[in-house]
Amino acid sequence: MNLNEIKRYSRQLILPDFGTKEQGRLKRARVAVTGAGGLGCPISTYLTLAGVGEIHIIDFDRVELSNLNRQFLYTPADAGRQKAEVAAKRLAEINPEIKVEGITEKITYDNAFELLKGYDAIVDGTDNFAVRYAVNDAAVVNRVPLFHGAALMYEGRAMSIIPRETACFRCVFPEPPPAGMIPTCREAGILGSVVGIVGAIQASEAIRYLAGLEIGLKNRLLIINADEMRFEKVRIARSSDCTACGERFVPKPVEEVCAVAEEVEE
């Protein structure tokens, strides 16, 4: 570690369970952040600040003004630009000690397994079921730990998936809501601070895991209701029938539909 790094990370280096060994593990880590939106912004920012050595931000979208209530890596001047590029540039400015790369690519079930290979962790901040199941299945098959988070209105969810050891997203929700049940495609609404909470939780889990420390969301689903500010942790378990991490992997691409579950549409 150079002097700048020692100064930059001094507040975490003095944590009782966190030292130069743990910081070194972060520095050697290669992490993919899928999605550079409401979750992707806090996730990638905290990974950057903590000193994760190599961060790849994968998103194919462009910045829109309607992103700006929550996606704090962008300014109005970025409207129309590729999110992955803008985010990577900003994060590299925030921490010049690490490598940040923006990958402008749409994640699909066809490319996810190749795209998400060889990482030490994936932190998922995508926004629809098709991509989420692709990311889950790819992470599990490639045996890359996956830090899941999702949000809707004032509700957030988070879980940490260690492939073949803990429950994956498909163990808990084997199938997405059927596409035909969604009458129209429109947003249910989200508050920036709520995705901020969820993204920060995903980042905390990923950082502790990469540093070699214990984490709290293995085989647990955290449910956050920010309207009551209620946090609940429920117990989940691997399912032997799981098509992703069960006895036999069965590819199950999910049809691309709207980000909003059917119930919200009424």
Add this chain to the structure above:
Amino acid sequence: MVTVRLATPLRKFSDGKPEIKVTGSTIREVIENIDRAKPGFKERVLENNEIKQFINIFHNNEDVRFKQGLDTRVEEDDVISILPAVSGG
């Protein structure tokens, strides 16, 4: 009475409230009793008398799939959470 906590996408069945008090001695009875007050609930949560694949039900923070499913017995003051998958981000 048991407390039933409904995730955001299901709160039209609780007049927007995060939790409601319901009677019933099994998960199935509780769902039927909610459906009686708010028709359409059962159809939203169950398919062919099974919990839908994108819905999860937790009884006192334990997934009922690993208990007795819909026949899991519930007692006074128990908490049931009903959660559909969400994907926003």
